[in-house]
Amino acid sequence: MKQRLNLSQATPELYRAIAALDAAVKHSGIDQQLLHLIKLRASQINGCAFCVNMHVEESLADGMPAQKLHLVSVWRESPLFDARERAVLALTESVTRLSQNDVPDALYEEVRAHFDEVGFSQLIVAIGAINVWNRVAVSTRMVHPH
Numbered sequence: 024m025k026q027r028l029n030l031s032q033a034t035p036e037l038y039r040a041i042a043a044l045d046a047a048v049k050h051s052g053i054d055q056q057l058l059h060l061i062k063l064r065a066s067q068i069n070g071c072a073f074c075v076n077m078h079v080e081e082s083l084a085d086g087m088p089a090q091k092l093h094l095v096s097v098w099r100e101s102p103l104f105d106a107r108e109r110a111v112l113a114l115t116e117s118v119t120r121l122s123q124n125d126v127p128d129a130l131y132e133e134v135r136a137h138f139d140e141v142g143f144s145q146l147i148v149a150i151g152a153i154n155v156w157n158r159v160a161v162s163t164r165m166v167h168p169h
Contacts, residue, residue, distance in 0.1 A: 026166045030159055041155055048152050053145040057111050059087055062153045063095050064115045069157035073165040107137045111146060118150040
């Protein structure tokens with residue numbers, strides 16, 4: 024597959040804005056292990072090979088067990104994810120697939136059982152940010168360096 028265009032070269036100011044949002048999320052105080060799960064699951068749903076590859080590499084470098092990463096796409100069937108992680112993964116799926124199912128009140132309550140308003144807000148922005156990156160990467164056919 025050949026990359027269509029390089030967004031960072033075509034519109035550097037917009038690329039920097041997306042990168043700044045991503046950096047703000049990373050430094051917002053959100054649990055980094057949860058952020059890895061969010062980024063990987065949304066990227067899987069959106070079919071972004073570039074992002075899946077990158078987030079697996081980053082997760083492994085940060086010490087996330089490989090077995091857990093292998094099971095993110097089937098988290099509902101795996102005992103490796105605790106209730107907090109399950110709530111985050113369910114929210115990630117719901118927000119990423121917003122046009123299909125909205126974010127049900129029951130899911131909001133499930134997530135709020137583990138997170139206060141600030142934590143919930145961090146999750147929503149983190150999910151939104153990775154969805155922006157996925158859309159950029161898929162539509163421009165970003166290629167991961169070999």
